[in-house]
Amino acid sequence: MQFVKFFPLLAIVVISLAGTATVEAATGMNPPVKLIWHYYKITNTCDDAETYIRYQVEKLYKSDNTIAPKLLRLLYSDCMVNGCDASVLLQGPNSERTAPQNRGLGGFVIIDKIKQVLESRCPGVVSCADILNLATRDAVHMAGAPSYPVFTGRRDGGRLYADAVDLPSPSISVDESLAYFKSKGLDVLDMTTLLGAHSMGKTHCSHIVNRLYNYKNTGKPDPSMNTTLVSQLRYLCPPRTQKGQTDPLVYLNPDSGSSNRFSSSYYSRVLSHNAVLGIDQELLNNEDTKEITQEFAVGFEDFRKSFALAMSRMGSINVLTGTAGEIRRDCKVTNANYGA
16 A cells, blocks of 8 residues: 655645545645744744743643643634634624534633733733644644644734634535535645544534434434444434433544544544544545545554644634734733723
């Protein structure tokens, strides 16, 4: 089997997977035209910003390893909607974080704590958008992911309303998911890699009950789901028959469970039809995503390298730099409302 080759400084590479097909994908980091590696050190504005952030993340992670999946989802929810501008952190009626797709979103307290530390050391300098990107990198590294370079110099955006959130359902088809990622400037390799973040964390039963009881209105479970997994999840997720019924949480990757470890077991579960979310199992319904899944299932280092690149590419979507946006004093509110 031929392993995936990664060339970080090249924009395009043709990947030969399993020696049978080629997948054309952008695997290089987006050229850091606007962002700078170690921006705060180079500009002498807050030399130890990244050290402060890493220390806080390591301290928080030791008492709560769920910060890794929480921050991953929070960063995804920020970057994939309006770009990486920390708009998802803003509070308020009908704010972005109140959108139905962001139900259960966590990690806000973590970012607030880190921001308070930085404001005490370098007031009005380090953006919430950079804190979110750097803290996520450090948290997932604690969980077993690579410590990839995060280019910095982002500025914070303004308020976005809930109806602007276009995050897709976890039950969409692989083609619909590809179209969504491509609309954000990401490709098939980015998508297949970033879905691997589902190797840890939890999801609500409401996102999977259709697969368990009434797949595509057939009155039967999803035929692509392993029958043993169907039984296990039905025990945890009863049919939704009453308004106001509780909506339990289940692990996205039972193999990882409460350890919340970053691993390639997610891809092995997809191949054995043991994916929890519909979109994850859908990876077998496209030749490109299927072959990448097969590669990552046996090549953890290939997955790690691709994850580093995909996170860097996602982290550069529609960033604000220069005089655009602002540097919030409090990540929960814009400066115009600070202290109000």
